[in-house]
Every structure is written in C-alpha cells, then in structure tokens.
Amino acid sequence: QKEVEQNSGPLSVPEGAIASLNCTYSDRGSQSFFWYRQYSGKSPELIMFIYSNGDKEDGRFTAQLNKASQYVSLLIRDSQPSDSATYLCAVKSGNQFYFGTGTSLTVIP
Amino acid sequence: NAGVTQTPKFQVLKTGQSMTLQCAQDMNHNSMYWYRQDPGMGLRLIYYSASEGTTDKGEVPNGYNVSRLNKREFSLRLESAAPSQTSVYFCASSDLLMRGIYNEQFFGPGTRLTVL
Numbered sequence: 001q002k003e004v005e006q007n008s009g010p011l012s013v014p015e016g017a018i019a020s021l022n023c024t025y026s027d028r029g030s031q032s033f034f035w036y037r038q039y040s041g042k043s044p045e046l047i048m049f050i051y052s053n054g055d056k057e058d059g060r061f062t063a064q065l066n067k068a069s070q071y072v073s074l075l076i077r078d079s080q081p082s083d084s085a086t087y088l089c090a091v092k093s094g095n096q097f098y099f100g101t102g103t104s105l106t107v108i109p
Numbered sequence: 110n111a112g113v114t115q116t117p118k119f120q121v122l123k124t125g126q127s128m129t130l131q132c133a134q135d136m137n138h139n140s141m142y143w144y145r146q147d148p149g150m151g152l153r154l155i156y157y158s159a160s161e162g163t164t165d166k167g168e169v170p171n172g173y174n175v176s177r178l179n180k181r182e183f184s185l186r187l188e189s190a191a192p193s194q195t196s197v198y199f200c201a202s203s204d205l206l207m208r209g210i211y212n213e214q215f216f217g218p219g220t221r222l223t224v225l
Contacts, residue, residue, distance in 0.1 A: 008149075034213060043199055043216040044152070088152065090214075095159045096167060097142070097203075097214060101151035 002027040004091050006100035014108050019076040021103050023089030026070070032092035033065055035074045037085045038102065044088055048074060079107045111135055113217035115200050121223045122190045130185040130220050132200030140203050141183035142167075142214065143175060145196040152199065158183055190224045197221050 003026040013019045021035070032051045036044035048063040050056045050072070056063045062075040072091075076083055086102040113134045122128055134141065143155040154167030158177040172194060174186045187194060201214040 043219050044214075045216070046213040049213050090152075095140070095165065096154055096157060098154075099144075099152040101149060 002030075002091070002093050002096075002098050004089055004098045004100040006087075006089050006103050008101055009104040010106055011103055012106045012108055013079050015079060015081060017079050019079045019083065019105055019107070021074040021076075021087050021089075021105070023072045023074075023100055024070055025072070025089075025091045025098070027091065027093045027098075028067075028070065030091045030093040033063070033072045034090040034092070034097075035061075035063060035072075036088040036090060037083075038088055039085045047087070076105075079105075081107045081109050083107050113200055113202055113215050115198075115217035115220050117220060118218065119221050121225065122187075123225050124191060126190050127186065127188050128190065129187075130198055130200075130222075131182070132184065132217055133182045134200075134202040134215070135181065136202060136204075136215065137180070138202035138204040138215075139180070141177065142201045142203075143173075143183070143185045144199045144201065145169065145194075146199060146219075147196050155185065155198075190222075192224045195222060195224045 005024045035047040038044045050063040050065045060077045064073045088102045089100040091098045116131045139160045142157040144152045156175040158164045161180045176184045198220045200217040203214040
C-alpha cells in the first residue's frame with residue numbers, strides 16, 4: 001500500500017503569516033508531487049507541481065521536495081483569508097496518483 | 110474549452126439501483142481517472158485509464174465498472190448501488206509532461222451521490 005501522510009489540522013495562522021504544510025510519502029519510486037487546494041464543496045485545483053529535489057517558487061507559494069527524506073512541503077507566505085481551504089498532497093507513482101487526507105487551513109483576519 | 114465535465118451533479122439512488130456517471134474532457138489528455146472522496150478519507154482512486162483502450166483497477170474498485178468510450182469519455186457504472194457508495198465522485202484527466210513525469214490532474218466538478 002503506497003501511503004501519503006498529512007497532518008489533518010486544523011491549522012490556523014493569522015493574516016500575513018507564513019503557513020507551512022507538510023507531507024510524507026512511502027514509495028521511493030514516486031516521480032511527481034503535487035499540492036492541490038480544495039474549497040468546501042468544490043473540486044481540487046492545482047497550486048504547485050514539483051519533480052526535482054529543492055525548492056520551487058510561484059508567487060506566494062513555495063514547494064519543497066526532499067526525495068531522500070520522502071518529504072514534500074508547501075509554504076504560503078503572506079497568508080490571506082482567501083487561502084482558507086483544505087490542501088491536498090498528491091504523489092504520482094507508476095500510473096496512479098495517491099492523495100493524502102488533506103490539511104485544513106484557516107487564515108484569521 | 111470546458112475542461113473536464115461530469116454528469117449528473119447530484120443523484121439519489123435506492124439500494125440495488127444502477128446508474129452510470131459520465132465524464133468527458135476536451136484537453137486531448139491520454140489518461141483519465143475516477144475517484145471517490147469521503148470525509149476523513151481523502152481522494153481514493155477507483156479506476157483509471159492510462160490511455161484509450163485500457164482500464165485498470167485502483168485502490169477501491171469493488172462495486173464499480175468503467176468504460177473508456179473514446180479518448181474524450183470515461184464512464185463509471187454502479188451495477189447495484191449500496192449505501193457504502195454514498196460519496197462525492199470526481200473524474201480527472203492528465204497527460205505526460207515528459208518521460209515518467211506526469212503533469213497535473215484536472216478535475217471535474219464532481220457528482221454528489223446518495224444511496225438510501
């Protein structure tokens with residue numbers, strides 16, 4: 001069983017702070033790593049996509065990948081109330097995508 | 110460009126009834142997927158189709174069948190619905206970015222199914 005683990009939260013941060021979301025995965029052969037945001041009652045939408053070790057930045061979002069530690073993280077800088085959502089970590093392994101259960105983030109104005 | 114579309118959006122079934130969930134994508138993607146999402150369980154893969162003409166089981170295939178009708182369409186069928194199949198069902202599609210590396214999955218809006 002290939003597993004993707006996330007802290008379910010809830011995680012609360014004040015507006016303007018940095019939110020840090022973490023994810024670990026069990027399959028060392030995994031090749032692609034994704035962070036999705038899901039608002040309540042909506043479908044997941046992609047935030048970041050990374051497949052090389054290191055950091056990848058896109059606006060206020062930074063994804064970090066450490067394949068040796070089997071660890072993926074997402075940093076959200078200058079958090080906004082509109083960032084309040086559930087964040088899903090997903091890992092591509094073989095032909096399948098495996099999802100974590102998600103971390104609920106609340107940004108307090 | 111509609112992306113990934115799903116029908117119906119909502120459905121209520123009685124135990125033992127059958128139904129087919131429809132999914133279509135207009136992004137010319139090779140791979141399509143069916144997931145279910147339950148509270149506290151995250152997204153779980155039911156079936157996927159890596160390319161037109163192929164289908165494979167995912168993590169939770171029991172009680173479901175699929176058909177990859179053509180490159181655009183991928184349907185999910187519940188032959189005899191059970192209350193345990195009450196869930197939100199998402200269809201998704203994706204494609205290869207480069208060898209071994211897949212691009213993001215694009216998700217449809219979901220079907221909310223209740224089985225009484």
